[in-house]
Amino acid sequence: MKPDQGLFQSDFDDHHAVLGVPISADAKVVRKRYLTIARKLHPDSLSGASAAEAQQASEVLSKLVNPAYEALSQEKSSTEHGLILKLKGQTLRRTGTAPAVTSTAAQDLLKAPHIDAAYRQAVNGLAAQQFDQLEAISEVIGSLSELNLVYLYRSTASDRTSASSATASTRTAATRSQSASANSAAPPSPRQNQAAILDSYVNRAQEYELNKDYSRAILELREAIKTYPNDGTCHSYLSTLYLKAGQGTMARIHAKRALEINPNDERAKAVQARVDKSSGAASSGAQSANAKASNLKSAAKGSPDKGGGFFGLFGGKKK
Incomplete structure (x- = not known):
């Protein structure tokens, strides 16, 4: 070049x-x-x-x-x-x-x-x-x-925030054309305010996630959910952050809540599947460990007359 x-x-x-x-x-x-x-x-x-x-x-x-x-x-x-x-x-x-x-x-x-x-x-x-x-x-x-x-x-x-601002601006212009007062613009609707607030939380969480600061990203979304507990997107996103942070139980809780709000939430489905798979593997491992422990315990209780138990390890029944 x-x-x-x-x-x-x-x-x-x-x-x-x-x-x-x-x-x-x-x-x-x-x-x-x-x-x-x-x-x-x-x-x-x-x-x-x-x-x-x-x-x-x-x-x-x-x-x-x-x-x-x-x-x-x-x-x-x-x-x-x-x-x-x-x-x-x-x-x-x-x-x-x-x-x-x-x-x-x-x-x-x-x-x-x-x-x-x-x-x-x-x-x-x-x-x-x-x-x-x-x-x-x-x-x-x-x-x-x-x-x-x-x-x-x-x-x-x-950009829902920009859309909300544009809507508010349009309403302001229309109101001013119909009124002599310059301060008669209609305020943003509750839905528009909610979208703007949620966007701010999500954007900050995304910034923290990008830097792998999952704890602070989680805090941002937890604050969002305190205000809007029924926002499925926040619950879904929060489940992925908990999963990345290694907190499977919390990831399952929020994935479940997201699916209750929106059964078609693909992100929540993916998180739930990964957590279930991980839990299944852990359960299988625990069962295997329990079985081994049980076998060892049975061996330790072997008959002394046949050289079993701890005495059996040293050549037979103690005289």
Whole structure:
């Protein structure tokens, strides 16, 4: 790959893909990632590279990475880029068709159950080796850009909080057109408020799960269930977290509750099956151990006249 031959077009206008950060990354995350890349491409880190490879790394940094960082680190350009992404997501939804993607990561993301956690995990996975091989940078950035495309498409469709806000805004505009008061907008409905609150709990839990901090992820969902005890999705998700944390009994309890609310919950069914299988194996092992113990006990009670019991181990009945 030669950086000056088509590298800085199409996907490379996707600044998040170039830097290997999620679309939601804040300025602190962007800066940390930029410094990591800059160190990796610095001549001191390429001591074993050829002159051509060092020159290529320098061009990638100056012509590709630096412009992306400048665009995302400056408030004005970052805001403009965010609006462009938002409009792109809305355009994707209006087409009514999922974006055509070729990378395996993007195709998996199209059908992933937890879009936010799956998206961040996929981006982090690609970013970890994004600049390991300079000749593969174009391919990796292209895959990251496809992930961003799928995320925009799916998050625009499933973001219940945004939908609630949009509904509230529509109602506000309609009310203002009919009333002289600017404060007469109808408040969000209880259902919309519940969706927004649950989304916040689930999103935080997904972040903790991504970092394998299952205890804190579990706490988030337990708080959600305190407020909304009949939300099957939370019970189902909580059962998977308990399973990952090695707490089979709690996983079974919440999987059962999720299936009571929604008998077709596939995630809860899967958790229940795994817990039942694990319990069956443990029960079988316990029975086998009990049988062995019983056999040993019977042997220990053997007849002394026939050299049995402990005396029998030493050559017969004690005189």
